Amino acid sequence: MTTIAATTPTPDTAPTPSAPGREWWRSAVIYQVYPRSFADSDGDGMGDLPGITSRLGALRGLGVDAVWLSPFQRSPQRDAGYDVSDYRDVDPRFGTLADFDAMLAEAHDLGLRVIIDIVPNHSSSDHAWFQEALAAAPGSAERARYIFRDGKGENGELPPNNWESIFGGHAWTRITEPDGTPGQWYLHLFDKSQPDLDWENPWVWEQFRGILRFWLDRGVDGFRVDVAHGMVKEAGLPDYTPPAGTGSMGGVALEPEIAAHAESDPPTPPYFAQDGVHAIYRDWHKVLEEYAGDRVLCGEAWVEPLDKLARWVRPDEMQQTFNFGYLETPWDARALRSIIDRSIEAFSSVGAPSTWVLSNHDVVRHATRLALEGENLQGHGIGPKTKGLPDPAFALHRARAATALMLALPGSAYLYQGEELGLPEAIDLPDDARQDPTWFRTDGERYGRDGCRVPIPWEGDAASYGFGPGSASWLPQPAAWANYTRSSQDGVTGSTLTMYQDALRLRRQHDLAFGGPEWIELGGNTLAFRTGDVTVVVNFGTEAVALPEGAGDVVLASGPLQDGDLPRDTTVWLA
Template sequence: MGRVSDPTTQTRALVHAPEAPDAQWWRDAVIYQIYPRSWADADGDGIGDLPGITARLPYLRDLGVDAVWLSPFYVSPMNDAGYDVADYRDIDPLFGSLEDADGMVAAARELGLKVIVDLVPNHTSSEHMWFREALAAAPGSPERDRYLFRDGRGEHGEEPPNNWPSVFGGRGWSRVTEADGSPGQWYLHLFDRTQPDLNWQNPQVRAELESVIAFWCDRGVDGFRVDVAHGLVKAEGLPDYSGRVGLYDEVTSGDETEGGVLDHNATGAAPMWDQDGVHEIYRSWRRLLDGYGEPARILCAEAWVTPEERLARYVRPDEMHQAFNFDFLETPWDAAALTTVIESSYESNDSVGAATTWVLSNHDVVRHASRLGLDQTVRRTNGIAADDPQPDAALGLRRARAASALMLALPGSSYLYQGEELGLPEHTTMPHEVRQDPTYHHTGGEVVGRDGCRVPMPWTADGPSLGFGPGDHPWLPQPEAYADLAVDRQEGVPGSTLELYRSLLHLRRELGLGRAGLEWDGLASDAVVAFRSTTADGGTGLLVVTNLGPDPVALPAGEVLLASGPLDGDAVPTDTTVWVRPAG
């Protein structure tokens, strides 16, 4: 792309050492999240499915990712978009069949893609066979012991066993009616009332989920993203708790005392989250997966846990392989804050020999192309409605491109969320009457919820549902902006976000950035994130500069390999990331 000027710079101490040459595939893999109901609809019912996924897999090969992660496709009443599982060993007819799943895994393998599936171990659906058996059985029975049934408080048991609320709003307990018609026990559901929490002190529960893991490994999957990995074990006695129990909503940018999980996980004290007993479960799962030999089958933790030292416990050598770096995702667009979280992430993960796993968007948070277009000093809400402050679309996309270019240069593994390679924004003006997220309904609309980031993919600018499927009515409406961002509008277009991602992923693999070391560069400041990749022999490779300040920043001499946006002569303008091969 050209050469740039040569201001004097000095590098600082090594932050992260390079990987060993024989490092496992997952330590630097780029993994693409597919939200099955919103990826591709093959049968025209308005909902994505497994045949649709299979047909579109070549697109991911061409994009340059290493693996795909699929959100749940199991049999489910879909009260929480499939995270309420009624049968862990079968496919919901909405998505296809087990044969379709086998065909998808085989097709991915032929394309050189690994497949990771979602595992939901904290709770089942209330329609799961076990829960139906529990309702039919008596208090104190083995069937009820698979879940967290308790007698109520008060003279007649009319009050719930403790004061825990649901993450989705309302209280976290529901009372059942016994077989004789009398008011009965209560059961815990940290999420929707149709998602009863399992009792992980019960040996049957542990054996069943290990059997489920083996079932899918035997069908050829390469690993599992573990839902609510920090929530399986609850504190003994289920004590009352006065803090927040939110999982991913109302998290404050840069403030560890308000909202979300930050305040109630900081010491590991919240009785429903991050209990030490979860680690013995994951050591058992790791032994099971290690028994399958090479290539490694992996576990990735969805664990909203702080501080980072607590999160690192999930990725010790005998536990999980990866844990999403949500501290990075939650960091505001601020150079000093990003530099701090990058350095502290490596410090924590390197201390246990784990790879750091980077992420900017997923199906539970506002897309970063919109999130970064909002005021970075205020609390991030769970969704954006039409009457909320609206993101600056151009600013958000410019920053999102820069953030992605920064992330994909960092050593470790990275997860991409479907459509971020197109620069898709959040749907911020969705009509309330079409919303399906239980959070919206449980809070009476006070919390908008996650539907805005789950809108179906636009494949073509013209045609039904923007190429998502043959029907005109996808399960969630697509905003008008999606037409100009469709795959066919960006493919082969220089400077498009899709072609930027393809270049990022191609160069990342060619230069071995995922396995490199990292040291800060002298250009780093309160306005600039700047680092160099390092090689095992002590050499330096790529220089990465992200300018978050208002003034252009001059670059040292070298070849500009890639920029997230147009350069300002021989300088990088604000909200832009540049990859440079230094001279000499």
């Protein structure tokens, strides 16, 4: 595999603590690496830790501040590693603990911090904890690690309640007891291979304190917490039926009119966003304070409204939480201005930055999603039979504008691997290649998330586009991937990669993470604001608009101007 060297200056030392109020996570641009799809060092078709290490220079050259790794811990991989069977080891598919240590050291040498995933809501059914629970008797200490309950009905043949799995189907599975008789049911909000841990049990708390310290001792800079709104369930586990029009994690497909005014508190599921989770994060916050260097917790919390989400980032809890309300807002000037204002107000009220994000491993890539016509519920995915698929060139043009807007906003930002190449969603995956549990648990009714997880392309003239040394790829790469390779865009004026590099350089140069916005009224279907010494203008209309006089020269444009005017779906920075 080709090793790409860093192309920007490298600090002389590893990350160090920041000044109060300037902690690195308040302004960081953090790049999500999905390990199985980033870089494959050995040609088996699965990305791995040595592959990541070999490509860290490219991330430094992109201009990001930190890297977040999706799960690489030991796992049977029934849900792409979010089913952990050993929280303190590396899955052999990805390498060894020594490979992790080497990757971490290289990242720190390049001035990149490293955040890793932790999955506390559930473990794998292969985990020794759960296997011991299955072998033990009802009411035992081993069973108390998980949420086991007797079933309803004359012989316990019905599940304890009506909860549905996030992936489709029932959220309960009945076991066979060691003596061969039908037994208790266990809760799994996701796949049946992912039993929910019982966070009412102090034993579970102590295990995860040890897991946090294991990785902190190795030098990680923090954790992205999977399903951070989960873990605690309402007492009594009451029945619950989600409202129509909600996605698999509770996200809602919003029309512009709704998104601009979505400030009401929706129903709280009895299995999400319970107040008890905050005690867990206050406890974890204390663990991280044992270590120097501004360690960070970032929560994957699908919680509405924003003022409720802000409770996850109070001063003694997490440092960041993803702003999924922003991610789910449609491409509409009024809706985006509203969510930006409300986000800044909500997070500022607790002294936290907003963390902006447009794509990740669970959602349709924004280089496709923002131009889709019709409803797109989070987690359902898209595929060949989806109606309203956009023209790829038009969708990318809009996505670049959205990125240029996002990177000008104050706070921290997350990028998902491949978005800097303009990668669209992989739509035409063969049915027999799909691996997302959602596809199987819904009998193909929902495509799931495979389309955003296809291995990314590096070099266009190499097998697997440079993902690995051979042609193997755990999900098939579209033929069009040759048009998106990093090598074909590096140093090319106007390429998506160059636009990202320029935006990140200017973002740092102009200190935009600590800037506005101060809104400017330009009229028409535009969004404009001042942030520090930069003026940002976005045209959402169908006709080109004149740029404001006296605002400065164009220092960044998401697309070419039209006789000096700003065309539709284009963002510029003026300084």
